[in-house]
Amino acid sequence: MQPLIDNARTFGQRPEEFAQLAQGQSPEVLFITCSDSRVVPALITGARPGQLFELRTAGNIVPPYTSGRPTGEAATIEYAVEVLGVQDVVVCGHSHCGAVGALVRGDDLDAVPAVRDWLAHAAGRPEAADPADPTVAEAVQHHVLAQLSRLRSYPCVERRLADGRLRLRGWYYEVHTGAVREHRPDADAFEAL
Secondary structure (H helix, E strand, C coil): CHHHHHHHHHHCCCHHHHHHHHHCCCCCEEEEEECCCCCCHHHHHCCCCCCEEEEEEHHHCCCCCCCCCCCHHHHHHHHHHHHCCCCEEEEEEECCCHHHHHHHHCCCCCCCHHHHHHHCCCCCCCCCCCCCCCCCHHHHHHHHHHHHHHHCCCHHHHHHHHCCCCEEEEEEECCCCCCEEEEECCCCEEEEC
């Protein structure tokens, strides 16, 4: 923790670098990814402060849209799309994902009931040819596509997709190599960016 505290102490000693951020934000991308500490959107993309609007959830799960019962995730998505006018939404899954691995293996999560109940929002059990594969690559990729499908059911996303003002992208990040792949609908495959 001490190195983090030391950095935080010196971080604000360069106010000229941050003064412009007080004028507001206009990110072009909503980046939805896992809470996993190995996944750092700004590191992966090279984004500077103000360029990404982030939504991080366990397993990069996009919960079902339910009118009248808002969630923090739904509010974040709606704000990014309707207020900030992001042009792209990226759902980025990652290798070695504990959440997706637990779903694939059918792990007993009774000891962590909040995690168990959250993972119930995953839009089904992701498919994996080899559930013992520690990267759970295939399952994560299927899971990313399921979350993109879920996003399409959000009214604000549906409207912006229909009028061509929004693009959805599915990414897969390998924590062990740093490689990023994007889903190509024409090939129905995740390919290098």
